[in-house]
């Protein structure tokens with residue numbers, strides 16, 4: 001690993017990794033973890049997909065490697081805060097526990113370097129505001145599984161042809177107006193929650209849609225996921241928050257490596 005490619009951040013927020021699920025892009029996350037050093041690492045839920053694991057067991061070596069790297073960071077001084085989500089809610093039983101640099105929290109506050117205070121939570125609590133009937137949920141689930149299957153097939157083909165990663169699910173979500181309405185209500189519920197606590201913003205995941213925006217003076221930061229977009233939210237040393245799309249960063253790095261080094 002050349003020092004030139006190493007990124008240093010104050011905080012990193014990742015969620016919706018879905019280890020144990022076929023759609024998880026563990027290799028991309030391993031690449032991110034390898035190229036990153038951070039003081040704080042927030043795991044904002046749905047890190048392990050217990051729901052998918054129960055349905056069909058799937059656990060390749062890469063998925064163990066992700067866990068090993070996360071624990072390795074804790075061992076080497078990174079403060080790791082694990083905020084379980086709805087797919088790994090079993091770990092919520094252990095909220096409040098602390099082992100060395102690793103702590104498990106139901107939700108927590110993050111004080112940024114610029115003094116801004118954020119609520120950090122997975123986000124499934126805000127689903128209550130966006131209720132769906134069971135049949136609709138089932139339709140959604142079947143459709144989503146189908147889309148993700150197609151997405152993997154398309155990406156495999158694109159990959160072989162040398163194209164960049166592209167998400168069909170994200171593309172379809174952008175096109176559907178009911179999905180947009182859902183995202184809007186989710187965003188409002190999250191921002192409302194942060195406002196109730198008197199905080200400056202909310203950092204969450206859950207809906208697999210990376211976004212940094214402002215909702216009536218409250219910041220809404222969604223760190224995205226590692227199934228479709230492979231996105232991550234980072235805090236720079238001055239408190240500035242930035243959303244990164246890791247496949248884009250990887251492509252930029254490859255271009256940089258191909259260029260002759262500046263004298």
Ligand SMILES: [Mn+2]
Nearest residue numbers: 046085086206
């Ligand atoms: Mn979730």
